[in-house]
Amino acid sequence: MATSSFSSFILIFSLLSFCAIAIPEPRPASWSSKTFGPDGPWNAVEVVIGGVGQNRTAVFPGHAWHSWFTSTDYCFLTSSDHCNDAGGYPLRNSGSSRVSMEFLQPAQEWMAGVRVAGEDGFMYLDDMDLLFKGDNTDYITKTSLAIISDQMLALPNGTQYPALLGCLSLGSPEANQTFVEVPGPNLNGTMIPWPLAKRGATPSSSFGLHIGSGITVARMQGSLFWGGYDRNRVVGDVLALDGGFYEPILLKNIAITVVKGASPFAFPSTSKPGLLAQGNSSLSSSAGLPIVIDPCSPYLSLPRSTCDAIASHLPVTYCPNLGLYIWDMTSPKTTQILTSASALSFTLPGGTNTQTLTIHVPFRHLNLTLSKPLALAPTQYFPCYTSSGTRASVLGRAFLQDAFLSANWESSRVWLAQAPGPNIQPGSNPVGILPGDTAIQSGGNDWATSWDGFWTPLSEKQANGTEGIPAPAPVGAGNKEGEGLSAGAKAGISIGVAFFAAGLIGLGILLWRRGWIGPSTSGFARQESEIALEGRHSVEMETAMPNSSRGGGWGPVEVAGTSVRDPIPLGEVDGTSSSSSKKGLATSGRHVRSLHALA
Template sequence: MTWSDSTFGPDGPWHAVNIYMGANDTEIAMFPGGSWTSYVLLNTLCDNTTKISSYCYGDRAGLYNPDTSKTWDGDSVRLSPVNTWTGIQWGYTDAVSLDAYIYRALESIDVGGTGTSDSNLIAIKQGYQTYPGGNIFPLEVGILALGSPDINQTFAEPSGPPTNGTFVTSWLYEHGVTPSYSYGMHIGSPKFDIPGSLYLGGYDKNRLLGDISTQPINSGELPIEMLDISLGVVDGGSVWGSSSITDLMAKSNSSLQSGTNVAIDATNPYIYMPQSTCDAITAYLPVTYRSDLGLYVWDTNNETYAKLITSPSYLAFDFAKNDVNTANITIKVPFALLNLTLSPPLVEFDTPYFPLMPTNGTPVLGRAFLQAAFYGVHWSQGYWFLSQAPGPDDNFIKNIVSIEPTTTTISGSASSWKDTWASYWTALPSIAANNDSGTNSSSSPSSPTNASTSLSTGAKAGIGVGCGCAAIVIIFLAAWILIRRRNRAKQLTTSPPQGDPGHHLVSQGGAPVELDDSKPDILHELNHDPAFAGYYEKRNSGKSRTVQGPQSSIGQSEGLESGTTSRYELF
């Protein structure tokens, strides 16, 4: 498949593939990866821009005008929906609802220089998305379905013979263009110049690094059991003070302790998880939740943000390998890939965001996850495949391998995943983190460990030395305070003679010493001296007087008779 030179989406950017639709070969960019039905945006999408936006964003990827094609068939499939507004759902999440004016149709599609006929479509004349906060936004890019468990999709008409719709993948296989009814894809990342890779009837072996998991298809869905989500680093230190923080999927949600099924879905952009899981993940990140979008935006002023997206830090997803409970496979998504951009019309100006969205429905791993993962589908065998994909330092030399009709397993490259990111990462200068071997490892499932692990012997020794040093400092400090107090007491014994009315008597563990009122600076110094812990006395000549100290209110004398004495304690 040919990938577009342009990138798309107000929440990416994302790669899309080019197809040529109809007898007039209209070039259109579409997001690949759906099942059963393709969704094409018609030119009428731009007829009404007052409801949502004055600018028609769908123009960038290309819109289709069926009136210019002789091969467009919008009449044969008369099943519902037919020219009506309805709520539809492409992909396997309804976290963002989609309302559209649609009807079914059949049309020819050219892929890779080969034309296919009677592809099953849903034509969208008008449509918009409604985000969790209630804001509506226009559609921008259609969806290209890549098959289903059936070789064709048959529509039983109310009268007359049934109508058969095909898929580009099934048509090419049936006509001997590809060796099997299958495909392999890595969508890549425009931001890091990781090119997209999509082969029908095969795959690029160099896009699979390390372990590969094989599991069954469920109708058109690609499910896998997810066991946990964790945070980690490949090399160096961690902004979290730990090289691994696990048990994030099931935190505060005991129903997820034994794992949960998630769907892989390239037609949806985000990572869709239960609210409890989102809370557990974002508790460790400098992000703010935008309720109007249902998404999290990065706090770019927080110093942790820059460290995360430039260091070898990642969000890891642990799965049951090969649909069994005896081995695991982990896909690591670097935070560099999770620093995406929201742009108009979703926001007024470009905004870095973390592509995680809470959902009450099926957990789904969308394009944000698939930037770092390869997946392939063999519809005839009923299996699909998952593996780690390379980063931007890969040479992207192609090694195309056919998927045969009887293929049940596929193989990948022995290249190091870590090496494909090396020049883009700067390790944090902290305690040594667990090094990554460069490939995913399979192991028997184990109980998740807590974020705070037990201390090593070296760490305990370090703490002991630190406590000893602190004790020595405290002893010297106490001695210094004691010496200063004694020196202060000696200075006070040389003060003016006592006995005159109106003078202050100061005591610091000995006989009172009189201070002349004409020397307020001495009294002020005592009131501000943290080492002075005694008291002073005032002999009153018949008038009330109040004396205040800096460390507290140290007393008041009201209406004292001549010759009486008030004592004020400093504490």
């Protein structure tokens, strides 16, 4: 009887264990242990692109639809010591998984906040390993990517320099990106993260992203979950928007805010609002500035009047060749500001006239470093950029160090919130996003407290320079990945894993003996929906750069066009022969509203 009861217990435990492993859950991206410049340091994720046997490639997360990857030959264009640290796409030896397509993507579509110079990028389909840890559900077959082979970023003075990393797609509203081959069958690129949800690895086609910061004195590991988000990275109110994260939204105000302690600034109060429109009559009479949130872009790309208004309160010098502001590291005021409990604050409107969200970026995170080829020696700079070259205003990675971004592609919902500082509990708190979810919940962190130990609330004497400022003593580790389990918890997990394995073995033997396990006769069904190429409308955007969707402030279209071998107008766009003008694939038509309509 005891033996029978024990066998029943093992069977029940095994069945429960078997069911448990089939439950979809948020899947974490793999983050590089390195940080990257030449204008960071920035965190980046790692993937393997090009099939089995290829090396890992570091890439910034943040594009929509297809990804952009630098080729392995790209490093021949730069003398940077760190170019090879990121890896690249092996054009010369990609394996049998690659599908070549004679389609072109406008180079400027790579990012919105900096002008991109060079020819349009060729597109390919290839396999990608998202590198889930200890898992085999992370493989994406035939995803679409554009290749950075000789394209450069351009400075305001016309100087061009190579970028070191491309930009990984965070998804799209559709499961496929369809390319029309004439003649021949259409080609379908698989869009991250749709296959993960279709095979049951994640609850939905969605993501949650906090890029974090690579700055040493306030380091914070990045967080990217497919099919969910880390609730510890969401603080306070959550702004919900319809559409895609690449669509333009209004920026209503920029302020300098002293959160704690005395003010190191010349103005008497603890806040200096109105910096967005200061010195700009057209902005003063408008509802706000249309901006794009673009993780592929590095800076706060804003009007010169706005950057100058902010810089007037900082010990910085404008460098016209770079379009950036250099910190005066010899000034005591620089130390006071960069260590103080103060921030640059961005106010965005919500769905109602009274709802707003303010996201604070502490000055601790606005002391970034220029390195080769942008500077001969490491140079500290303030990332307000006045010369995007695309006539678009963009909040890039400098902003996203302290902002949480998430989207549910299945419900067409986007969420934006304040991200915490480095002093938060170790480990993550992953929460799944279901297909119909239109809201997410914030965690229990207090934002100001999450910066304790990483900034210094100044005394009056420290603020006026009559007393020195000690370096903050960090009380947290910036939520390093993999930390946070006690010895007892780890032991418990080990015991649980042992019982789990034993249970699976017992279940397998039982099912085999009863004849319930036999040869597999069915594979995983893949129903990929094609993207319609007809019936879309291009957008009038006077602030946009022609033929540049991201540069103009809106996202890339699911590629509509023609094979460059045989140019024929199709739907909203037309392609051209690679031997002629290389116009490539136009990317307008994603939105039904213009930037001016927002203002």
